Amino acid sequence: MTTLSKDDTTLIRLTLNGREVQGRASPRLLLSDFLRHELGATGTHVGCEHGVCGACTVRVDGVMARSCLMLAMQAEGAQVDTVEGLAPQPDRLSVLQAAFRRHHALQCGFCTAGILMSLDTLLRDEPDADRTRIEEVVGGHLCRCTGYAPIIDAALDAAAELRGGDHV
Amino acid sequence: MTVRPDTFRSPERVEDAALLTGRAQFVDDLPEPGNCLHLAILRAGEAHAKITLDIAAAQALPGVVAVLTGADVAALTKPLMVGVRLPMECWPIAQDRVRYVGEPVALVVARSRYIAEDALALIDVVYEKLPAVVAPRDALADETVLHESVGSNLVSDRSYRYGDPEAAFEEATHRVEISVSYPRNAVTPIECYGLIAAYDPFEEAYDVTANFQGPFSIHSVISRALKVPGNRLRLRTPPSSGGSYGVKQGIFPYIVLASVAARVAGAPVKWVEDRLEHLTASVSATNRETTLAAAVDAEGRVTALDWDQLEDVGAYIRAPEPATLYRMHGNMCGAYDIQNLSIRNRVVVTNKTPTGLVRGFGGPQVYFALERLMRKIAVTLGLDPLEVIERNLIPAEAFPYRTASGALYDSGDYQKALEIGRTDARLAELLERRDVARAEGRLYGIGYAVAVEPSVSNMGYVSTVLTKEERAKSGPKNGAQATATVALDPLGSVSVHVASAPQGQGHRTVLAGVVGKVLGLPAEAVQVRTDLDTGKDAWSIASGNYSSRFAAAVAGTGKLAATRMRDRLAAIAAPMLGVSAEEVQFEGGMVTAEGAKPIPFARLAATSHWAPGTVPEGAEQALRETVYWTPPQLEAPDEADRVNSSLCHGFIFDFCGVEIDRLTGALRIDRYVTVHDCGRILHQGMVDGQIRGGYANAIGAALYEEYAYDAGGAFLTGTFADYLVPTATEVPAPEIHHLETPSPFTPLGAKGVGEGNCMSTPACLANAASDALGAEILTLPMTPARLRAHFAGEEPAAPEGVKPAAAPGGRGLTGSGEVEIAAPRQTVWDTLLDPETLERIVPGCHGVKKVTDTHFRADVTLGVGPVKGRYTVDVKLTDLVEPQSATLSGGARGALGSGEGSGRVVLEETPEGGTRMRYDYEAQVGGKVAAVGGRMLDGAAKVVIGQFFRALAAQTGGGTAKSGLLDRLMFWRRS
Ligand code: FES
Numbered sequence A: 001m002t003t004l005s006k007d008d009t010t011l012i013r014l015t016l017n018g019r020e021v022q023g024r025a026s027p028r029l030l031l032s033d034f035l036r037h038e039l040g041a042t043g044t045h046v047g048c049e050h051g052v053c054g055a056c057t058v059r060v061d062g063v064m065a066r067s068c069l070m071l072a073m074q075a076e077g078a079q080v081d082t083v084e085g086l087a088p089q090p091d092r093l094s095v096l097q098a099a100f101r102r103h104h105a106l107q108c109g110f111c112t113a114g115i116l117m118s119l120d121t122l123l124r125d126e127p128d129a130d131r132t133r134i135e136e137v138v139g140g141h142l143c144r145c146t147g148y149a150p151i152i153d154a155a156l157d158a159a160a161e162l163r164g165g166d167h168v
Numbered sequence B: 001m002t003v004r005p006d007t008f009r010s011p012e013r014v015e016d017a018a019l020l021t022g023r024a025q026f027v028d029d030l031p032e033p034g035n036c037l038h039l040a041i042l043r044a045g046e047a048h049a050k051i052t053l054d055i056a057a058a059q060a061l062p063g064v065v066a067v068l069t070g071a072d073v074a075a076l077t078k079p080l081m082v083g084v085r086l087p088m089e090c091w092p093i094a095q096d097r098v099r100y101v102g103e104p105v106a107l108v109v110a111r112s113r114y115i116a117e118d119a120l121a122l123i124d125v126v127y128e129k130l131p132a133v134v135a136p137r138d139a140l141a142d143e144t145v146l147h148e149s150v151g152s153n154l155v156s157d158r159s160y161r162y163g164d165p166e167a168a169f170e171e172a173t174h175r176v177e178i179s180v181s182y183p184r185n186a187v188t189p190i191e192c193y194g195l196i197a198a199y200d201p202f203e204e205a206y207d208v209t210a211n212f213q214g215p216f217s218i219h220s221v222i223s224r225a226l227k228v229p230g231n232r233l234r235l236r237t238p239p240s241s242g243g244s245y246g247v248k249q250g251i252f253p254y255i256v257l258a259s260v261a262a263r264v265a266g267a268p269v270k271w272v273e274d275r276l277e278h279l280t281a282s283v284s285a286t287n288r289e290t291t292l293a294a295a296v297d298a299e300g301r302v303t304a305l306d307w308d309q310l311e312d313v314g315a316y317i318r319a320p321e322p323a324t325l326y327r328m329h330g331n332m333c334g335a336y337d338i339q340n341l342s343i344r345n346r347v348v349v350t351n352k353t354p355t356g357l358v359r360g361f362g363g364p365q366v367y368f369a370l371e372r373l374m375r376k377i378a379v380t381l382g383l384d385p386l387e388v389i390e391r392n393l394i395p396a397e398a399f400p401y402r403t404a405s406g407a408l409y410d411s412g413d414y415q416k417a418l419e420i421g422r423t424d425a426r427l428a429e430l431l432e433r434r435d436v437a438r439a440e441g442r443l444y445g446i447g448y449a450v451a452v453e454p455s456v457s458n459m460g461y462v463s464t465v466l467t468k469e470e471r472a473k474s475g476p477k478n479g480a481q482a483t484a485t486v487a488l489d490p491l492g493s494v495s496v497h498v499a500s501a502p503q504g505q506g507h508r509t510v511l512a513g514v515v516g517k518v519l520g521l522p523a524e525a526v527q528v529r530t531d532l533d534t535g536k537d538a539w540s541i542a543s544g545n546y547s548s549r550f551a552a553a554v555a556g557t558g559k560l561a562a563t564r565m566r567d568r569l570a571a572i573a574a575p576m577l578g579v580s581a582e583e584v585q586f587e588g589g590m591v592t593a594e595g596a597k598p599i600p601f602a603r604l605a606a607t608s609h610w611a612p613g614t615v616p617e618g619a620e621q622a623l624r625e626t627v628y629w630t631p632p633q634l635e636a637p638d639e640a641d642r643v644n645s646s647l648c649h650g651f652i653f654d655f656c657g658v659e660i661d662r663l664t665g666a667l668r669i670d671r672y673v674t675v676h677d678c679g680r681i682l683h684q685g686m687v688d689g690q691i692r693g694g695y696a697n698a699i700g701a702a703l704y705e706e707y708a709y710d711a712g713g714a715f716l717t718g719t720f721a722d723y724l725v726p727t728a729t730e731v732p733a734p735e736i737h738h739l740e741t742p743s744p745f746t747p748l749g750a751k752g753v754g755e756g757n758c759m760s761t762p763a764c765l766a767n768a769a770s771d772a773l774g775a776e777i778l779t780l781p782m783t784p785a786r787l788r789a790h791f792a793g794e795e796p797a798a799p800e801g802v803k804p805a806a807a808p809g810g811r812g813l814t815g816s817g818e819v820e821i822a823a824p825r826q827t828v829w830d831t832l833l834d835p836e837t838l839e840r841i842v843p844g845c846h847g848v849k850k851v852t853d854t855h856f857r858a859d860v861t862l863g864v865g866p867v868k869g870r871y872t873v874d875v876k877l878t879d880l881v882e883p884q885s886a887t888l889s890g891g892a893r894g895a896l897g898s899g900e901g902s903g904r905v906v907l908e909e910t911p912e913g914g915t916r917m918r919y920d921y922e923a924q925v926g927g928k929v930a931a932v933g934g935r936m937l938d939g940a941a942k943v944v945i946g947q948f949f950r951a952l953a954a955q956t957g958g959g960t961a962k963s964g965l966l967d968r969l970m971f972w973r974r975s
């Protein structure tokens, strides 16, 4: 078995928002720190580093994950999606992002990246998610600014639009 | 909806695109200087102790650049200024004595944060424990004094009297009194503190970028502490800040620490606070013990109030405290017309985190007492609670209304708000719902609360704590300077800057609209910046984002600056259009006058850059306008201690229906209505956003959140699994209603709206719970256990053989058990006293030293939940009866925490020739382990003890524990 020292760094390669990237990480480097400080993808935020607040949520191989609870090394070779990859074009918002803006579903925006990642994944995997389901998923995140109601409304609105219906 | 001149509905925010796409720049996203170093802070694990430090090992760690102790910081700074005259030294880092868990004791600057934290673990702190003072009433006893130079824990004691309260109480039909405790909590933001500090030794100047929120009066406190003139402290804020709710005012002691660290290290230093640090030691609202009495006539009219407030500011009275106690000074009768008032305000220090700004700031503490009392009056007199509220409200025609203690309520129509509650918000329906629920035997209650929400603080209100003689000596303090700058560039486009340091409140969007409207431009044409640089921008002590001052003061000042710019432009345009300046119109991007050919705005606006010579005589160049505005109503406290503590006074009427689960005691909000009057609404979406946010924060304060300490001062809620912030599933959407009585004192007629529900909602929910249970609710948060105690009686006794859990709120560990070991008693006994075998069988042990025959010292690695660390364990044996029994006592000490405990071990021979060993133990744990691992301590202790006995069994049974060996030993254990 190879023994790793905390001072050794290894080259980590992964696919970030569809692009191959690489950076060096020591064995104890968190995925959140690797994304933010090694790869410069600072859109993913860190609010607690113990897995409760959800601000650091990213998608790893298609599944929601708290990047503060993963080591960078565990993401070797993975497909990692972050908030920076949500918009279809640099000057256009995704349906979900636009709904957030319309509904004032963010104030300081610090929790937002994580919530967007969770909801984006939810609406992709369960396009028919209803209010209760959405509340459940948003319930895995902490937001101190909005009181959550506009976030739920934005998600419902986006879900309807993505299903091809009208805004609710 | 009618369109009003200065307002617009809810346009999308210009802030949002960057925030939604991950491009926003929060402090930890800013590019770091190439030579940037990282700071980590070692914090006290004990609440009250003398300390000695050994930093040699930390200094020697490769990658560490500097290690600073309290003495190193003191050598380069002065103590932080405090608001009351006291011989108390308020340092941002402990000077040989710690007074609260989490207090900084050493700073490490290293190449990376990871290395800096490694070095923290190498610093050895020896604590010589002192008794901790935790409860404010215990502090008054002065058995242990925190600051010997002060001589008492009571650091301020002032009494105030307005009208004739004694006579009113004399004449009153009833005297109704309530005593309540408001707990410690904070609207902890999701982004913690963060900063980058640098020092230029040649200019002797500090340059700090921090997610500080103001008030910028603190800039003076920092400059003084760093011993530099104000112009040598350049304080900047990042473009985005991840929430604050008052809390990021509390970063300022860390600005001092990081600045000194950067100076000593000779390079810029970055520090980003982690969540444990934040919950433990950033800032908390004050906890307060209040006794409030009312003189009441037969009809339920209150003729006098008598307040006795005991405020706990934590270990140091840190600027701007005791402001929490005085922010409401003008508003102590709330929304009620009561002219006789007495107040006694006492401030004590205790071994807890120093307090500071938290959304609501003083309001939650006051309204929890006042609105609970109003309900108690109704219950005492057998009246309807809303009826009692209504009979006491300030009449609509009384505005502007001067309160007994000096506030000038600008405008309002409280009766109208109640009317809206009854009609639009369908109060009767809720009353019926309660009837139905009660008929079904459910615990259902309705609560009411009214609150006057002060905004735009008078910078002089804190000086009410001083006597008038002291005030005369230090000179009057008053006002609230707001500032805004409107600038035109050479292409004639408009830029705006304000010193409001927002954390997501959409200031840029609102100002673009306000300024655009004045200049006849679409909001999109106006570019607004809100990040602040004290080295370059206009600012003053009142700058920043607090006391809900944006809409009322800052946006209004933006309008004033834009108007001044428009007037200058009009003077330049008048001769071109052949009209007088008064006739010039700004509309649709054009500058026009009747009968004249319109000029494009941009062309006119560029004039002073390209052709200043063409500006007509008498007119002024139109380039840049900076306006400072302070409302004249904000005067200094007068001789009689009356103070207009705030400029604006919004109004809130809340009511709600709640149901309490008969089985669990959990409170569910069935319906919550909040009726607001915040004057003119500038942006509906943002106003509602403020209301919803404050309401969610208040649900946390009312039902879940508490910074808990045990009796020894150990901090117990260091993670989001212990400090419970409500999530989407606990926050039902409130129903919001508005009315608008514009403030005559603000340029836009707007008032603040950011904090009201933090003030009204906890009281409203507590009143509803009171109604549901027919019981007094005297403290928060209303946890299921607390509510259940009101109707379910005593907890049933624990079943036979089960030891009840330690008292709630404590992290005391207790346990007992027994094991059978297939080895003779003497062998077991000898093993327990042999350091070499102990070293092998104690889980995680790196070595055992025999200090004396009955004193062992072990070096052990222990993991509790997320915190694994190395501890030095000392065990002393007493009452030795070989080979039967012994008492063990001792303690463990490590970077992650400490513990103390004792246990008793009894060995008995079994008929089979083996040994039965019984044990019980009791321990107290403190430090990081208690703060983050508390929930897991019991389990972890049992696992470790289990491992120990398994190893002991293996050892004494001969040889190491191979598989199958345990069975042969007939090992069993029960605990
Ligand atoms: S930072 Fe990962 S969950 Fe909070």
Ligand code: FES
Pocket (backbone or CB within 6 Å): A105, A106, A107, A108, A109, A110, A111, A112, A142, A143, A144, A145, A146, B190, B242, B243, B504
């Ligand atoms: S928008 Fe500020 S924490 Fe959610």
